[in-house]
Amino acid sequence: MKIAFVGKGGSGKTTLSSLFIRHLAARGVPVTAVDADINQHLGVALGLEEDEAAALPPLGGRLPLIKDYLRGDNPRILSADTMIKTTPPGAGSRLLRLGEDNPVFDACARTVPLDAGEAGDAGQIRLLVTGPFTEDDLGVSCYHSKTGAVELFLNHLVDGREEYVVVDMTAGSDSFASGLFTRFDMTFLVAEPTRKGVSVYRQYREYARDFGVALRVVGNKVQGPDDVAFLREQVGDDLLVTMGHSDWVRALERGTERPFDSIEEPGRRALAALHEAADASYEGRDWRRYTEQMVHFHLKNAVSWGNERAGADLAAQVDPDFVLGEPQQQQLQATA
Template structure:
């Protein structure tokens, strides 16, 4: 299951995604956590100190990732001809959560939690060298390729902490998830991000649920219900556990307040429901749509080839496919 957490900066998106990752890990399920936010704080939220949270960025290993995923796909002449939206086809290498492969070897780190362990990968921060010459969604290209080639099943989880606001729409990555949790504070700014996301995803079948954060009373709850209606899934209130975690002294996870534990269970139930309506054909079709769009916009010119030829018309990604070349 592929799960995204989105929201405006400061909404608590990273904190809530880290809580959900801890919740999933405590069930014993395999989890890959991906920090795709311009502010790289997911590792710290999972208990790493600042030094330990410094990890090799996926973007730094983009050539390796492309070369491995290309496999023996005859439609892709070389790794250099792949772009962030290149879809898999016959001969491509696919990825599983529960395996060892060169992508995980280069980019993932095992993070031990008190309820289990997860693999953590990061896009890498925006650096001084990027200023004036790059945009942040260029950093997330490795994540998009990873998601495009991932064969994940029931009770296997990829949780992506996405970059804030409309930056999520700079590529087709917003369609790569079974469910998207939008973290919204009970404020006009929080609701504006929800409305923007709702509008942008309207034609793509995105399952969007709102998680109200920093909800302090009935008035906050009524405001969210009035503004987002049935999209409001659950709300999160004050947490002494989270405050201790932010100070670097998290208690055992099973000491998280009961109302917030129930809220995480509600998220888990929503994820399970999303699996029941998973549509691999639509998922593959949307990959092709955004690949052709990017090819026409800039990819063909940059690579010097017609990237439409990379599309394998008979290929549909799905759980029945072997994760191999």
């Protein structure tokens, strides 16, 4: 399952992403976490030291390797250099599975152990990061060139219900620069109970309406009934849960790691509600629609800028008979 956390800067989406990841891992659910925010904080929120997080290998810096591997022997893709962030898979492409070893995970993924406290070992998660926007990027590239690696990863991923990819997205509505916002079974939008706090929700709701994007709001930094009433008035039934003050979260933000099993009961209930909503969203998974949306945004990006950059007609990369999904997963398992 693919889950995104979005929201305006400062809303607390990285903190809530890390809490949800810890919640899943504590229940034995396999989790791959992806930090796709321009401000790379997810690793630290998951317990890494600053220097450890800074040393993580960036997906954005491994694009040639990623493209070359995913291309496989797909005859429609003339070279890895002609692949762009929206290039869809086809016959001959290499697909990714979360439980496997492959060159992409070997080069970019790192294992992060999590502490459950007295309840026992909370297991571990796999962490991928896009990498920060550096001085070398200024005036040369935009951050979409880095999140493009995440989009390629998701476009080639065959995942199942009992495994999770949780992506901490870049703040605001930047994911609408491509089809990245359509790659998720559930999008949790973190909103503070203020007018600015719900502004990103309105953008997401309008953009996502025509693409069947499942969107639920998590009210954060809620201090009382008036805040809940404001959020309910602004977002209606899209409001799923609210989170108030937490000494556990405050300690985490100060750099004090506490056992996850000591988080307050309201937080536990809220995270359980997120888990239930995410799990239920898988019932709506439509692999054909997922593939069609992938192709739609690829053709749109090809005309807009991709053909000129690649020096080729990238519409030719589309395999009209290919549908990403369970048949490919079963074939991969049979040949593993």
